[in-house]
Amino acid sequence: xxxxxxxxxxxxxxxxxxxxxxxxxxxxxxxxxxxxxxxxxxxxxxxxxxxxxxxxxxxxxxxxxxxxx
Numbered sequence: 001x002x003x004x005x006x007x008x009x010x011x012x013x014x015x016x017x018x019x020x021x022x023x024x025x026x027x028x029x030x031x032x033x034x035x036x037x038x039x040x041x042x043x044x045x046x047x048x049x050x051x052x053x054x055x056x057x058x059x060x061x062x063x064x065x066x067x068x069x
Contacts, residue, residue: 006027006064007057010027012052013066014026016047017038017047019044024038025038027064038063039064041056042067051068052069053068054068054069
């Protein structure tokens with residue numbers, strides 16, 4: 001999937017994102033919803049499970065950088 005199609009996508013945290021640790025998000029893509037590994041754009045931020053997010057960077061094939069909505 002091209003970077004420009006992932007950036008700006010909205011989703012939800014499915015595995016808490018913590019400083020220095022990888023989390024997990026669910027993002028709607030290709031007609032369904034898929035899991036991606038996720039880091040917070042602000043390295044010191046914790047984003048809890050269930051929080052709505054926006055993808056700000058995409059690192060193929062399965063990693064995104066996100067921020068809270």
